[in-house]
Amino acid sequence: MFSYIIKRIVSLIPTLLVVSVAVFLITYLMPGGPATAMLGMEATKEELDALNEALGFNRPFLVQYFEWLGKMLKGDWGESLFLQQSVLSAIGQYFLPTLSLALLAELFALVFAIPFGILAAYKRGTTVDLALVTSTLFGIAVPGFLLGMFFMLFFGVKLQWLPVAGYVPLKDGLWNHLRYLILPALSLSTVQAALITRMTRSAVIDVLYLNYIRTARSKGLKERTVLLVHALKNAAPSVLTVVGQSFGTLITGAIVTETLFNIPGIGLLTINAINRRDIYVIQGVVLFVTLLYVGVNLTVDILYGIVDPRIQLGKK
């Protein structure tokens, strides 16, 4: 297991290098530079040229890339052109809201998806199953931002139960922190809940008709035990995969939802960095997101081995 993890981490290096070249190339080729965003609408060409010269953005691609790569390897991800802080500290700062939001959204998703998934599998072919499956289609089909706007109007403006937008850090109190996150988390979790429900349903159905379940039933075990202990445990790896993917999606930032609810997370940082052509931040965020995604996948792989001891990582 240990050597497997090391191997996976080492295999990250070429992935990250390829990503870094690709991202650097894209940002280099991307027309419109940071000077434009800094100087505003009425800037003249001379002002733009002068600022690009001062910032070093008119140098050749390779010079800029290797300078950046050299610094990266020493742990210096560069300085943001707009945020007046280093890229790493910006990522650290913007990651916390995203992490809170992702955890809450995932929690909402799981609370509904796992029980409903099992129920749908257990009641396969019945009206309950049909209703649940139809509902999941609805959840998948309705875009999160639309739900977000609906929630904002209904719970924020009409009922005034929750604030319409904004973010308060955890240090200002748990409830204060959560109440700003509930609406965006709900709008993000709907699609994830729908996906996980469907996956749980089909994974449980797959195992529900296997011989060992029949054996368990014939032993006289209660249906609850059969379902939750025997069936769910064996369906867990497939469910875990989709939960991992959904968490990966949530944790790497939800651009539209974060913009709509004004949450200063990774999604908002990404879209703002692109709009401002904050090149080092764009590169930093993409590398960070790559690392996170790989990290989440690796964690899921490791968890496979824990939930199902038959899976032995790294052994042929």
Next chain:
Amino acid sequence: MRRNKITRILALGLGIALSLTACGGQSQTETKAPEAAETTTAGGTQAAETTKTAETNGAAPAAEYKDTMNIAATAQPPTLDSMTSSSNIADGIAMHIFEGLYMMDNTYTPQPILAESCDISEDGLVYTFKLREGVKFHNGKEMTAEDVVASMNRWLQTSAKAKAILGTSVFEAVDTYTVTMTVEHAASDILILLAAPSQFAAISPKEVVDAAGPEGLQEFIGTGPYKLQEWKQDQYIHLVKNSDYQSPEGETSGFAGKREASTENIYFRFVSDDATRIAGIQTGEYDAAEDIPLERYDEVAAMPGVKLHTKTGGTLTLFINTSQGIMVNQDLRLAVLAALNMEEIMYGSYGNPNLYILDPGYMNVNQEQWAVKGGEEYYNQGNAEKAKELLAKAGYNGEKIRLVTTPDYQEMYNATLVVQEQLRQAGFNAEVETYDFPVFMEHRSDPAQFDIYITSNSYQLLPSQLSVVNPGWAGLDVKEVNEGVDAIRFAASNEEAKENWNNLQAFLYEYGAASVLGHFSGVTATSQKMENFEFFHYPVYWNAKVAK
């Protein structure tokens, strides 16, 4: 049978529950929510609320005011260094922190703010400013001549508008509280330039100015009624009242006169989504929401507790490439002007006829000195037949005309689409090229990459500051324009200056360099409980307060 029925009912219930997964989760929070709404309305802010009592004369009941004001701005400014950026948001916020020697009152007359007075030498070349004594920067240091000289000389070099007109001027210190400015040519507009709110001449301490790099000031320390407390990137700028503030005297008017710093804290929160800003002003989360989209004007106007403030803010202008490509042919340019129907374009862009006006002038229609009609016969012709004749005269052969635009500015984008249609009706092969804002700017600034573009430009105080007469803007570099600008600046009287501007504006139309499409309004929404708010050029909050 019965069991089956119950199952169905349950299934239906479950279906609804799952399809509203979100609502289900909501129930956990329902019980506590009303308290939360209270807190939200009280400012939606992290800062602790304390109560303040307004000063009243006599028996009237004392009104209580919030000590924190939340303003939803549309975007984060790139910097608060007004000299390096022409962003309106940057200038609007920076004005609460910084002050200039002179600033505009609401009749666009320069009034002394950090200066006490200004003497102009007989030949009009030397301006001697007497500074107010005892004015302190936010870092506690007293403002003296060396700070003013450092700041103003930086302004002359950094601000494109100052550089273009006053670039050869120089500021020098005479004594601790006296500064002179020496200009190359006498002109009637020098004080107006110093007081112009766009890229405004903000005074900072000398050491801060000296430490500024090419990307601008590293610290934002001014003398204004508010000081910068915190800039939380992509979230808010928090200003706090400057308790050592010494306000200029006089009645409050525009950016001039007495400044109170009435509210302890101001948060400019960056809320890019229109719907979120509007929802926030409706719930009381924000006390003001800037840039209300005009298509939602009527809806927001009908909201209880919300007040709308409207101000004509600038022109939507169409620029034609006069220096490169097919449009160097003047008849083609005049054909474009002939084809345009401004009523349709402005309606398409702003959607509410009460929020725009049709006028050929480039300058503020309310600014008596510069509101002229020169070239009006070229404005709003909407004559496709005339355009076709001019096209034939120009020998136009269906070459592609590139209209460059960006959907990041909805009004510019909408106007471009309407113009495209009008040009097509007149026989042009007009194609719209759409880019995001930075790429649009790149195309716009390079005459090889556009034929026509439309931008919304804020009002300028002087014709010489207009983008249309700036060769770097759309590449219009002809001697008539440069001479025209000089004729305005060095005119013997205001009447003569106005006449010369009228002639220059007429030339801009005759030459087919550009056309104003119309004048647009900016709309800011405030809570009805907000008092002393002034919407002048930018929203002014330093005297504003919000009753609880």
